[in-house]
Amino acid sequence: MSDGLVFNETLYPGVQVSYGCDRILYQEKTEHQDLVLFSNPVFGKILMLDGVTQVTTADEFIYHEMMSHVPIIAHGAARNVLIVGGGDCGLAEEVLKHRTVERLVQVEIDASVVEFSKEHFADFNDGVLDDPRFELVIADGMKFAAETERTFDVVIVDSTDPHGPGAVLFSEEFYRNVHRMxxxxxxLVTQNGVPFLQRDELVTSIERFSRIFRDAAAYIAAIPTYFGGHMTLGWATDNPDLRRQAATVLDERFNAAGFKTRYYTPDVHAAAFALPRFILDAVEEGRKRA
Structure with a gap:
């Protein structure tokens, strides 16, 4: 370690997660947030924004595969995809593995995060910005959703937690604009935190989804970086059948996609919607509140 240097994440009241730092690779206060990238012997490169862990090179594949492949394969005919956030472009890289995707628009508020990621996360986003199907829009995601006339088959919100600039991306107004798009x-798929420690975030999102969409749900993934157990990914659509696709259908679509994964499989996809009781209770509470 570099003289015992550590970075502490204090996102969860009463809990502190510390990462040992071998070396600070980059540090900047941007127009929108404080950014630091450092190396850790277990997680590799770690990116933190405003003191909250965003991505690590060791386990990014879990988060990015589950956020992208689950909705795209469940939909079965996604041609136009929108990512809101996702400045490290790891999610975009996974979406673009689907040859059936004709256009991917990514709306990111902070241009400096994208520029930074081109240099420091090339091991998992190389080639994204050069793909002719990829369109980067530097804009506020809330404003884009309110004003655009474009439509999308899949919308993925790869946001920070509901604090600071990311808070509006958890609002009912934003979700209504997504529904219109x-x-x-x-x-729609969203980042919805770790319900063991952030239960209210999941309940509130499900409540807001339920006022707008016919089907409001969540699925889970186990991501070591995000301390506290299962991470939930919010799910909202007017087609309830999408999250109940037969395993044979998922398998056929995944095989046709023709790429390899490190976490996602059709069986994992189907199982991800089988929620532990305490998470299902939170989802059901959100539905009842609506």
Missing amino acids: LTPGGV
């Missing part, structure tokens, strides 16, 4: 049968 979605094509019939389209699906």
Whole structure:
């Protein structure tokens, strides 16, 4: 370690997570947030924004595969995809593995995060910005959703937690604008935290989804970086059948996609919607509140 240097994450009241730092690779206070990148012997490169862990090179594949492949394969005919946030472009890289995706628009508020990620996260986003299907829009995601006339089959919100600039991306107004942007049968997926420690975040999102969409749900993934157990990914659509696709259908679509994964499988996809009781209780509470 570099003289015992550590970075502490204090996102959760009463809990502190500390990462040992071998070396600070980059540090900057941007127009929108404090950014630091450092190396750790277990997680590799770690990016923190405003003191909250965003991504690590060791386990980014879990988060990015589950946020992208689950909605795209469940939909089965996604041609136009929108990412809100996702400045490290790891999610974009996974979306673009689907040859059936004709256009991917990514709306990111902070241009400096994208520029930074081109240099420091090339091991998992190399080639994204050069793909002719990829369109980067530097803008506020809330404003884009309110004003655009474009429509999308899948919308993925790869946001920070509901504090600071990311808070509006958890609002009912934002979700209503996403609903307007979605094509019939389209699906929204969101980052919804670790419900063991952030239960209210999940309950509130499900409540807001339920006022707008016919089907409000969540699925889970185990991501070591995000301390506290299962991470939930919010799910909202007007087509309830999308999260109940037969395993044979998922398997057929994944095989046709023709790429390899490190976490996602059709079986994991189907199982991810089987929620532990305490998470299902939170989802059901959100639905009842609506």
